[in-house]
Amino acid sequence: MFRTAYIRILLVLIPxxxxxxxxKKANELFETRSYVKAIEIYKKLPPTRESLMNxxxxxxxxxxxxxAAKIYDTVYETYDETFPEGFYFRYADxxxxxxxxxxxxxxxxxxxxxxxxxxxxxxxxxxxxxxTYEVERLNTFSQTVSFGPFVHNGELIFASPxxxxxxxxxxxxxxxxDLYKGTLSExxxxxxxxxxxxxxxxxxxxxSVAITxxxxxxxxxxxxxxxxxxxxxxxxxxxxxxxxxxxxxxGKAEPLAFSSDSYSVQHPxxxxxxxxxxxxxxxxxxxxxxxxxxxDLKPDGSTGEPVNLGPSINTKHREQFPFIDTDGxxxxxxxxHPGFGGLDIYLSRFESDSFLSPLNLGEExxxxxxxxxxxxxxxxxxxFLSSNRLDIDQIYRFxxxxxxREYMIRGLVTDxxxxxxxxxxQVTLYDDKGNALATVITDELGRYELSTEPNKTYQLEAxxxxxxxxxxxxxxxxxxxxTFNIELKLESYDDAEDIVIQKEDGFxxxxxxxxxFDLDRWEIKPQAAQTLDILIDLLRKYPKMEIxxxxxxxxRASPEYNMNLSQKRADAAMEYILSKGISEGRIVAKGFGETxxxxxxxxxxxxxxxSINRRCEFIIIR
Numbered sequence: 260m261f262r263t264a265y266i267r268i269l270l271v272l273i274p275x276x277x278x279x280x281x282x283k284k285a286n287e288l289f290e291t292r293s294y295v296k297a298i299e300i301y302k303k304l305p306p307t308r309e310s311l312m313n314x315x316x317x318x319x320x321x322x323x324x325x326x327a328a329k330i331y332d333t334v335y336e337t338y339d340e341t342f343p344e345g346f347y348f349r350y351a352d353x354x355x356x357x358x359x360x361x362x363x364x365x366x367x368x369x370x371x372x373x374x375x376x377x378x379x380x381x382x383x384x385x386x387x388x389x390x391t392y393e394v395e396r397l398n399t400f401s402q403t404v405s406f407g408p409f410v411h412n413g414e415l416i417f418a419s420p421x422x423x424x425x426x427x428x429x430x431x432x433x434x435x436x437d438l439y440k441g442t443l444s445e446x447x448x449x450x451x452x453x454x455x456x457x458x459x460x461x462x463x464x465x466x467s468v469a470i471t472x473x474x475x476x477x478x479x480x481x482x483x484x485x486x487x488x489x490x491x492x493x494x495x496x497x498x499x500x501x502x503x504x505x506x507x508x509x510g511k512a513e514p515l516a517f518s519s520d521s522y523s524v525q526h527p528x529x530x531x532x533x534x535x536x537x538x539x540x541x542x543x544x545x546x547x548x549x550x551x552x553x554x555d556l557k558p559d560g561s562t563g564e565p566v567n568l569g570p571s572i573n574t575k576h577r578e579q580f581p582f583i584d585t586d587g588x589x590x591x592x593x594x595x596h597p598g599f600g601g602l603d604i605y606l607s608r609f610e611s612d613s614f615l616s617p618l619n620l621g622e623e624x625x626x627x628x629x630x631x632x633x634x635x636x637x638x639x640x641x642x643f644l645s646s647n648r649l650d651i652d653q654i655y656r657f658x659x660x661x662x663x664r665e666y667m668i669r670g671l672v673t674d675x676x677x678x679x680x681x682x683x684x685q686v687t688l689y690d691d692k693g694n695a696l697a698t699v700i701t702d703e704l705g706r707y708e709l710s711t712e713p714n715k716t717y718q719l720e721a722x723x724x725x726x727x728x729x730x731x732x733x734x735x736x737x738x739x740x741x742t743f744n745i746e747l748k749l750e751s752y753d754d755a756e757d758i759v760i761q762k763e764d765g766f767x768x769x770x771x772x773x774x775x776f777d778l779d780r781w782e783i784k785p786q787a788a789q790t791l792d793i794l795i796d797l798l799r800k801y802p803k804m805e806i807x808x809x810x811x812x813x814x815r816a817s818p819e820y821n822m823n824l825s826q827k828r829a830d831a832a833m834e835y836i837l838s839k840g841i842s843e844g845r846i847v848a849k850g851f852g853e854t855x856x857x858x859x860x861x862x863x864x865x866x867x868x869x870s871i872n873r874r875c876e877f878i879i880i881r
Contacts, residue, residue, distance in 0.1 A: 282310060289313050292494075294321050308338050312346065319349050322629065322647055324356030324601070347371055348576070355600030358627050363600075375597050384621040389713060390659040392623040397643065397654045398448040399441065406645035406652040407526075407580075407632045409468040415643065416440045416455055417654055418466035436464040438479065443637065447656055458509045459502065463495075467580070467632075469527040469536075475504050478527035478536065481512070483520070497523035499538055517554055517565050524552075524565075528581045537589075539579040540565065547575035551591055571616055572607060580631045585639075589614055592631035600627035604644060608714040611691060615714060615734055624657065666735045668745060669708040672701050672721050675748040680705030684723040684749070691716040711735050721747040724881045725767050727755055728803045752804070752879055756797070759879065769794060769806065769877040774832065781827040783835045791832060794877060795839045805881035807847045808832055813869040814853040814862050826850030832875060847880070 281300055288297035294317040301314035315330035331350040334342070347370040354363035360377035367373040397415075399405045405419040420434035437460040441449035454460055455468075464482035471477075478501050486495045498518035502509040518524050519542070528537040530553075537553045542565065550573040555563035572578060574595025579602070582590045587609040592602040596617055603625040605617035619625065624644070629652075632645035636656070644655050672684045686707040687698045696717075701707045711717060713735050720730040726749040733745060752759040753767055761767045771794060774787040783791070798804055810829035812821040829848035837843055856872040858864065864872070 278304060285310070286313065289317065292320070306333070308334065311337075312342075315353075316349065319353055322601075322650075324353045324628070328353040328357050328359070342370075344371065352594060352600060355598075356627050358600075360599075373597075377599065380597055380619075381599075381622060384619055387664065387713070388618065388621040388623075388662070389664065390620075390661055392620070392657050392659050394624060394644075394655050394657045395447060396649070397656045399452065399654055404436075404652045405439075405654050407466045407468070408634050408643040408645065408654050409470065410443070410634060410636055410643065411468075411470045412474065413443060413637065414440045415443050415449055415654075416468045416470075418464075421460070435462065435482075436466050438465045438468065449654075456509050459512060464497070467526045469529050471529065471533055477502050477504070477509060478515075478529070479512075480525040480527065481514075496520060497525040499524050499527050499536075515554075516562055523549075526580045528583055530583050531585050531587060536562070537581040537583060539581065546570060546573040547577065547595060549577045549579050551578045551581050551589075568614060572614055577602065580633065582633050582635070584635055589617075590633040591617075592629075592633070593617070599625050601629035601647075602631045604630050604633050610714065610716050610734060664713055666711040666713050667708060668711050668717070668719065668733070668735075669706070670745040670747060672705045672707065672723075672747045672749060675750040676754050681723055681726070681749060684721050684726075684747075686747070687720045687722070689718040689720065691718075693718070719745060719747065721749055722803060723749055725753075725761075725879055726751050727801060752801070758793075758797075767879045769797065769879065771877060773873075774828075774875040781824065781831045783831055787832070788835065791835055792839075795836055795841060798836070798841050798845065803881070804879060805845045805847075807849060807878045807880050808836075809855075809876045809878065810848075810850050811855055811872060811874050811876070812853050813864065813872045814856070815869065818852055818854075822850055822852035822854075824850070825852045828875070 281304055285297050285300035285304065288294075288300070298314065298317045301310050301317065304310045311330055311334045315327050315334060318324075318327035318330060327349070331346070331353055334346075335350065347366055351363040351366040351371070354366065355377075364375055364377055367375060399417070399419070403419055405417050407418045409416045417439055418436045419439050421437040438455035439452055440455045441452040444450055459465055459477075459479065461481065461484075463484045465479055467480040469478045478499055480497050481500050482497050483495045496519065498514040500512040500514050502512040504510070515524070522540060522542040524538050524540045524542070526539045529535070530537070534556055535553045536556055537551060539549045540552055541549045544567065546567070551568045552565040553568070554565050557563065567573065572589070572591070574593065576593070576595030578591055578593045578595065580592045584590065589607045589609065590604060591607075592604050594602050596603070596605060596619065598619055599622060604620050606620060607614040607617040624630065626646055626648035628646065628648045630644060630646045630648070634643050636642045640658050640660070642657050642659070644657060645652055646655055647653070668688070672681045672686065673679060674681060682701050682703045682705050684701040684705070685698060686701060686709070688696045688709045688711070690696055697709050699707050699709060716732070716734045718730050718732050720728060722728045729747055729749055731745055731747065753761045758770045759767060760770050772790050774790055798806070808829055810825040810832065812825050814821070816824075826848075827850070829850045833846050833848040836846060853872070857874070858868040858871050860868050
């Protein structure tokens, strides 16, 4: 009886031990990124949270979004708990891959804090994308992976599995990649396809080529033949190699100095003047899993330190496959910016020493799957890209036509303190070099509107008499609306400065101590100079301020004499101000004689009344 019970227990434990061993084996394959073999084991195991999540990830990393979404659905609906952020990201991305955009948006907004409505996003891109595209698959190897196109001398160079490979890549159980080339025809076919170079193709992966215009130097990606220990996992890293053309073929390829056994650098792309090399890397200082970087290429063949393009381009997810067009525009692929699923292709213009916020090229170029490897073609209207929109990486040719787009900048001008609208305000648009492009006057509701162009940097300036001018710097990047709304707020001089007073007569005065002159004289005395110095400081503080300097006399001489004396005193005060560097166009000097007394006592004034009427006044006229 004891023996029978023991046998029964043993029979129960044997399947359990077998399951445990199978799970351990599957997890080992998963950790070493042998996803195809791991899938076969996970599918046979009893479903658990761990095995299902790993199975879903195996499908996801092997680009099988249909099965990935199905498994992620099961995990999400079965286990009532919180999952890691990476799970929600992959889940939403897989849902986009099968065009379940509403559900993908819901997952992203609920768990990732990403507020996006894909339908509205699609409509916006139809307006702001600068081109219309026609995309068709290029006839290469119809049933074989091909990607990473690069056009050189009428030939298209690309990566595809080696035709004679005996060893397979564990990640996807496919042969290793070699470089191929073919001749582009006018009928959108690739003829005479042959291996690109026996000197470059090896027993490991080669892909992603960039060649200098003179055809003497090539850069390309190559995977290390051996795996390197990175933390707890052995990984075959990718390095960028360089070779020189000599004697009818490429010479020995050498890895660039910034390549590493600890991280990958890949997808080289040259700047138009070929003094910079752009690339993708997952080096430790990256924003996410892969970022876009560049290094300077020095005349002696050495390279500078890698420079990250920063958070306007790089996210905490993947940015890869950079390409720089002849006008300096950056094209790259990302699954971290808003898109339609998988990797999408984006453009970013280079303005003021940095790249602007990227623009998704829209559904004419981007599918719900991976779209990547953008490159230019034989003309400005032609180019090529890679995509697995039909379940396998293939090369596509596109043609593009520029669209007429009009960007507008509009807004409201208000008082910064009272919030009242400010009609009849002058609003001027300047380019990034300070050249005035257009000027408008706000309407009765304080509104303005100006035409702009996409992908440019502007300065907007508002000016109104008796107000301190204000300006705003902005860029019309392609990632937003066609209409920009900027509210401009102006502060009046009398709100900003205690010595500026708006009086009941409607004029705005700068309240300073009176300036005294000797009898019948107009020279500026030291005490008067101290008062004028205060005015000069104010004019320097507000370079757009303009004033009227008015000199007044009492009535104890003839009107003609008083008018002449007051003008001399006004001119003397103005000359002093000009001598301190204030431009002449900002001051109007007027002598009013005895015509504007503060105390209207005629010739029967007391000494105090006479002294009140003898004065200099400073009125802000702009």
